[in-house]
Amino acid sequence: MNWKDNVISRALKGAGFTFVLLLEAIGHSTQLWHRRRAIFTQMHVIGTQSIPIASFFMLLIGMVFALQVGIEFARFGQTNLVGLVIVAAMVRELGPWMTGFVLIARVGSSMAAEIGTMRVAEEIDALEVMSINPASFVVMPRIVAYSIMGPVLTVVGTLVGIIGGGIVSNLQLGVTWADYLRFAEDGAEALDIYWGLLKSFVFSIAAASVACASGMKTEGGAVGVGRASRNTVVLSLTLVVFFNYLLTSFYRIVKMFVSGVI
Amino acid sequence: MSGSPKLAVQFDGVSKLLAGRQILDKLSFDVRQGETFVIIGYSGTGKSVTLRHMVGLMPPDEGSIRVENEEITTMSRRELEIMRRKFGVLFQSGALIAWLSLFENVELPLVEHTKMSRKKRAEIVQQKLEIVNLWQDREKYPAEISGGMKKRAGLARALALDPGIVLYDEPTSGLDPVIANEIDKLINRLKREHNMTQIVVTHDMDSAFEIGDRIGMFYKGSMIQIGTPEEIQTSTVPEVQHFITGGREGALSRRATTAIIRGVAPGMLSQRSLEAIKAEAPVATAEPGYVLLSEEEAEAAGVAPAEEPDFPTERDLAPEETEGPVETATQKPEPESLEPEESDT
Numbered sequence: 361m362n363w364k365d366n367v368i369s370r371a372l373k374g375a376g377f378t379f380v381l382l383l384e385a386i387g388h389s390t391q392l393w394h395r396r397r398a399i400f401t402q403m404h405v406i407g408t409q410s411i412p413i414a415s416f417f418m419l420l421i422g423m424v425f426a427l428q429v430g431i432e433f434a435r436f437g438q439t440n441l442v443g444l445v446i447v448a449a450m451v452r453e454l455g456p457w458m459t460g461f462v463l464i465a466r467v468g469s470s471m472a473a474e475i476g477t478m479r480v481a482e483e484i485d486a487l488e489v490m491s492i493n494p495a496s497f498v499v500m501p502r503i504v505a506y507s508i509m510g511p512v513l514t515v516v517g518t519l520v521g522i523i524g525g526g527i528v529s530n531l532q533l534g535v536t537w538a539d540y541l542r543f544a545e546d547g548a549e550a551l552d553i554y555w556g557l558l559k560s561f562v563f564s565i566a567a568a569s570v571a572c573a574s575g576m577k578t579e580g581g582a583v584g585v586g587r588a589s590r591n592t593v594v595l596s597l598t599l600v601v602f603f604n605y606l607l608t609s610f611y612r613i614v615k616m617f618v619s620g621v622i
Numbered sequence: 623m624s625g626s627p628k629l630a631v632q633f634d635g636v637s638k639l640l641a642g643r644q645i646l647d648k649l650s651f652d653v654r655q656g657e658t659f660v661i662i663g664y665s666g667t668g669k670s671v672t673l674r675h676m677v678g679l680m681p682p683d684e685g686s687i688r689v690e691n692e693e694i695t696t697m698s699r700r701e702l703e704i705m706r707r708k709f710g711v712l713f714q715s716g717a718l719i720a721w722l723s724l725f726e727n728v729e730l731p732l733v734e735h736t737k738m739s740r741k742k743r744a745e746i747v748q749q750k751l752e753i754v755n756l757w758q759d760r761e762k763y764p765a766e767i768s769g770g771m772k773k774r775a776g777l778a779r780a781l782a783l784d785p786g787i788v789l790y791d792e793p794t795s796g797l798d799p800v801i802a803n804e805i806d807k808l809i810n811r812l813k814r815e816h817n818m819t820q821i822v823v824t825h826d827m828d829s830a831f832e833i834g835d836r837i838g839m840f841y842k843g844s845m846i847q848i849g850t851p852e853e854i855q856t857s858t859v860p861e862v863q864h865f866i867t868g869g870r871e872g873a874l875s876r877r878a879t880t881a882i883i884r885g886v887a888p889g890m891l892s893q894r895s896l897e898a899i900k901a902e903a904p905v906a907t908a909e910p911g912y913v914l915l916s917e918e919e920a921e922a923a924g925v926a927p928a929e930e931p932d933f934p935t936e937r938d939l940a941p942e943e944t945e946g947p948v949e950t951a952t953q954k955p956e957p958e959s960l961e962p963e964e965s966d967t
């Protein structure tokens with residue numbers, strides 16, 4: 361009972377802190393221009409530098425996915441259709457959250473550690489004493505950069521994944537590129553693409569806020585920094601799969617509405 | 623200084639409970655405008671916490687804190703931001719922003735709070751970095767420099783906006799004696815030339831006596847004695863005595879070898895008197911008037927370790943002649959004051 365109260369109240373407090381920090385950061389987006397240098401630096405660290413690893417992941421996922429789909433479709437003699445399934449899955453699901461995962465592993469954890477180190481090294485205090493709001497100086501550029509580069513990386517990752525699927529389809533399943541691409545086109549419509557980007561945007565904001573909040577809340581020296589980093593990964597992954605479910609549910613309703621089913 | 627001097631900071635009955643411990647316990651003291659107020663006390667007892675209260679980084683559980691006669695405990699965040707511009711703060715580790723060069727770190731407050739041109743900012747940064755002797759290192763990043771340099775850069779940044787009150791959290795700890803001495807001189811110069819109010823937390827008693835107009839001994843959550851350096855040196859309060867003599871020796875003696883300088887009382891060890899040590903006492907002799915040096919200090923001074931007693935004996939400690947370089951060498955410590963009563967980590 362007591363244990364539950366503690367866990368729940370701590371979780372709520374943490375969520376509240378994170379949410380307030382996010383709102384504060386959004387409030388400081390008036391300083392976007394003033395902080396452009398920090399934002400660009402972060403965009404580079406979060407986005408550009410993540411392209412190789414994200415591409416590698418997505419390429420192999422696309423390839424494996426094509427193989428598995430190919431096995432099943434061969435049973436119905438429909439191997440030509442793999443492109444459709446791959447694109448649908450990549451655009452709607454795999455692209456957004458696999459790049460989300462890659463970013464959390466590569467960026468979220470180190471972002472929490474970096475800010476946590478600033479906290480324990482009194483740098484955050486120093487900023488406050490200099491009347492420089494850390495929500496503006498540290499948090500806002502990171503959340504902005506993350507939420508821009510998350511969707512960008514999703515686009516890149518999705519494309520690479522589709523290419524990976526195409527390569528396997530062509531070399532191992534015997535599907536021509538023409539067929540692959542022809543059916544691929546049917547795999548995603550504009551709504552799907554927007555929805556995939558929306559997902560990625562939501563994941564990015566969630567992951568960046570969690571990373572910044574855990575960093576800001578760090579206490580207890582190097583151990584605390586490690587803890588902040590670990591908590592960030594666990595919590596962000598949880599949020600991504602959770603939000604993903606919500607957004608897919610929404611998507612289903614919107615899709616049915618658009619296609620006149622309801 | 624006659625009559626009632628203007629007060630820069632006033633603590634009145636300030637209490638703070640942290641993690642179940644009463645870190646501040648009805649703490650009261652005043653800092654006068656233009657003075658250098660030194661806070662001494664054992665590690666981990668709440669001196670940094672006191673400084674944090676002064677700039678509103680931590681709210682007290684009870685009590686009143688006034689800065690230039692304004693109550694800060696009830697201020698809004700916005701009001702606090704304005705109030706903090708009166709302060710420059712040197713944090714214990716320098717607290718430089720890791721991704722900015724030293725130049726950019728010192729420039730930061732100017733960029734954030736002034737509309738100065740780039741050129742004007744560069745002039746000020748140069749001036750501040752030259753004060754702390756780091757202009758030639760301006761392109762370096764915090765990760766590339768030593769702890770002492772970080773502290774000096776932190777000081778340059780604290781001074782960037784010419785604050786009226788400067789807080790120093792252990793400005794000389796971890797610095798080599800020459801640089802520590804320079805920081806002391808700088809603190810004195812800032813007082814002399816800019817009439818700055820300065821509040822310095824330190825363990826370094828030489829430094830405390832060198833720079834302090836008044837010294838307050840922080841113990842168990844409050845100030846057990848506040849007085850001029852002379853008053854503190856001749857204090858009869860046992861805890862103060864223990865700290866400025868035995869406490870210091872106790873802390874050093876665990877890893878100390880003995881070295882000697884004539885006429886200087888224990889605890890008055892000056893890191894600055896290395897030259898004097900070399901000149902006067904190249905070898906640890908059995909002469910009275912021992913002072914404790916840490917191994918590094920002894921090595922730096924080229925003094926051969928003596929027979930390495932854990933503590934100097936009574937006889938070793940008794941100053942025979944007191945005409946030495948430090949005029950305060952009058953005190954004969956109680957032997958029991960050498961035992962640290964409380965471990966200070």
Ligand SMILES: Nc1ncnc2c1ncn2[C@@H]1O[C@H](COP(=O)(O)OP(=O)(O)O)[C@@H](O)[C@H]1O
Nearest residue numbers: 640641645663664665666667668669670671672
């Ligand atoms: N934010 C905090 N939460 C809990 N305990 C704290 C906090 N800040 C400091 N303390 C505790 O208060 C005590 C005094 O710390 P501090 O003021 O840093 O000591 P010092 O006198 O060495 O500067 C320490 O035991 C420290 O663990």
Ligand SMILES: [Mg+2]
Nearest residue numbers: 669670714791
């Ligand atoms: Mg401290």
